[in-house]
Amino acid sequence: MQNIIEIPLDVPDNMKEDYLENYKKATKGTGNLMLFAGDQRIEHLNDDFYGKGIDIDDADPKHLFEVAQKAKIGVFACQLGLISKYGKDYRDIQYLVKLNSKTNLTEPFSEVLSSVADVVEFKKETNLNIVGVGYTVYIGSEREAEMLKTASEVIREAHENGLIVVLWMYPRGEKVKNELDPHLIAGAAGVAVSLGSDFAKINCVNKKEFFEEVVKASGKTGIICSGGESQDKKEFLEDLSFQLENGIKGSATGRNIHQKSLKDAVLMCNAIYDLVVEKKPLKEVLLCIK
Secondary structure, eight states: OOOOOOOOTTSOGGGHHHHHHHHHHHHTTSSOEEEEEOTHHHHSTTTTTSSTTSOGGGGSTHHHHHHHHHSOOSEEEEOHHHHHHHGGGOTTSOEEEEOBOOOTTSOSOOOBSSOHHHHHHHHHHHOOOEEEEEEEEEETOTTHHHHHHHHHHHHHHHHHTTOEEEEEEEEOSTTOSOTTOHHHHHHHHHHHHHHTOSEEEEOOOOOHHHHHHHHHHHTTSEEEEEOOSOOOHHHHHHHHHHHHHTTOOEEEESHHHHTSOHHHHHHHHHHHHHHHTSOOOHHHHHHTTO
């Protein structure tokens, strides 16, 4: 079922068709986004890709692209450099370029690695299927103001070029006593809509009252839940189903997909997509991953 897509006012008239096309590509016109996260090679170093409980397939960056190409996804999110290395062999993937990243060794500030202008030029030169950009903001960081300003500029420039935007919104810093404080996360969602983002990726607290607050706070910005650490497949999908039932607009999943073998990762990816985008019943989806 196609949803009516509201075009933000900062999308110029000559870019409205591009914005609509990119939004529909990413969400299949449903308003729900299934984001396969591949940005963690910088964010978490090699902790997520090699070690106990992680399939050896995941040691090679190529694995991410194999999964993204063979599975059903909305967008595959990763850095421009990674796309430049592998994108020529994986042209069927819909990409969302992560503009900033940091390792888990440093303070909560994520510097810009690529600009929107870089992405637009790269898209023209390569003709790759890039539909949007992503940017992380750490609410509570000592450099919060700098990230908020940059996020605002990213959204304006992306919309001016017909691209959709996903903000990673995480409370983090010395003044943040609890990064999973539901009230604080809802506040971060409110910041995302105030900046004009199309979607906001947050850490979710699986309680009905949390979703009631965060969905209201986010307004016209769609909330997508971070997948978090690897967990039992059935449990993960049950949690995701509960999130969707309570107004969440999608999932941003990395480890619960890519830490598996290619076969199992594709099955899990498809199951998540079936729940988020195709809106299939949980019982039907669970049958496909046994």
